[in-house]
Amino acid sequence: MDTAVSRTNENSPPYVENTDPQARRRHGDMSAIPGWGADLDHANRPGYPMERTPPRLEGVHWDEPEQQHSHVKVFHSNERPGMTPVYGTSVPPRGLSGMLRSFAFRFSENDMRHWLVLLMADRVDMGEGILEDLAHGHIPNIFSEMGGPAEWRYNRAGFVRKALIVSTAVALAVYLLRRRNR
Structure with a gap:
């Protein structure tokens, strides 16, 4: 990258080589510079489009997996219409931390309150775990x-x-x- 200041005449601003596209073209071929031309025509970009629809699985007996049934409360984003077909239920919400999680999922995922309340619920859950250990006679190390x-x-x-x-x-x-x- 050119960092030298050069003035061709008194009216041209300094660093014109770095900012003026016409001046850059006069310097020659820039295709060797990593990332150069990223904003050019999409047809000339090998990584565009980045996302493609994946191919469907062959030989499966379903179009969509069967919905998993749950006997515990499972939280999901209020920004999506329904539950995903399969999800984990190994640690169901309980106690004060469960109530905090339920409160957190009233807010959108782009709301800071959602994430801060979930962080607080994790800390409360840790405290509840310590109290549960003490209640069962286990002193945590x-x-x-x-x-x-x-x-x-x-x-x-x-x-x-x-x-x-x-x-x-x-x-x-x-x-x-x-x-x-x-």
Whole structure:
């Protein structure tokens, strides 16, 4: 790419070679430049159209797969008319996280509230899982489940930094709580 400033006369602006299509054509053949001509005629572009209708499967006994029946609530986008024929039901919605997911699917997928509520529902579901473990007498090993041993083994500097930040935050919280109680 030309980066030199050249002025043929006092009236021509600098960098005219980079912006003027006529000046580019005067420099010669540009077809060796990757991506050059991407906005030219579609008939000359080998990748156009990118999407094609895939061929139908041969020898199948159906035009569309049979609709899967479900005994649990399955969320789907309100932007589509119906359910896909096949979907997963391994983790049905339950508890507060399920109610949050139900609330999230009232909004369109292009609405930020949809995704933020789903993120919050995931965090609530994690908390519900910990409470469920405690209710069944299983004390979760949060350090291992959050990747602590791997962090210590492969990213010691990051582990120490996080430990210092958490220790400082806990010490500050304890200090402020003790100071308030005096």
